[in-house]
Amino acid sequence: xFEDVKVxxxxxxxxxxxxxxxxxxxxxxxGLYQPGKLQSMLQGDGPLGPTSQGTLxxxxxxxxxxxxxxxxxxxxxxxxxxxxxxxxxxxxPALLD
Numbered sequence: 507x508f509e510d511v512k513v514x515x516x517x518x519x520x521x522x523x524x525x526x527x528x529x530x531x532x533x534x535x536x537g538l539y540q541p542g543k544l545q546s547m548l549q550g551d552g553p554l555g556p557t558s559q560g561t562l563x564x565x566x567x568x569x570x571x572x573x574x575x576x577x578x579x580x581x582x583x584x585x586x587x588x589x590x591x592x593x594x595x596x597x598x599p600a601l602l603d
Contacts (some may be wrong), residue, residue: 519579526572 538544550557554564 516579521578522578523575527576528568530572545596 552561552565554561
């Protein structure tokens, strides 16, 4: 009656990146409950130091990478997504450290 359906690898990769994005949201949301966190953000203190245009651009790029990786494995040919996937897998832990 129940059968395992073969899920395409592209869909698996996209789902894993979507799960990573949910972890970002989870961490950001509950991080605001730390005492003094919201007040320091309102004063201009960010995760990379004082808030500036440069840090905002850097954080925007950091958040755009996983967002694109949800979309790219499904829409592009397999050979064209292999490089960006491996580069992002290798660089994300170092960027988040």
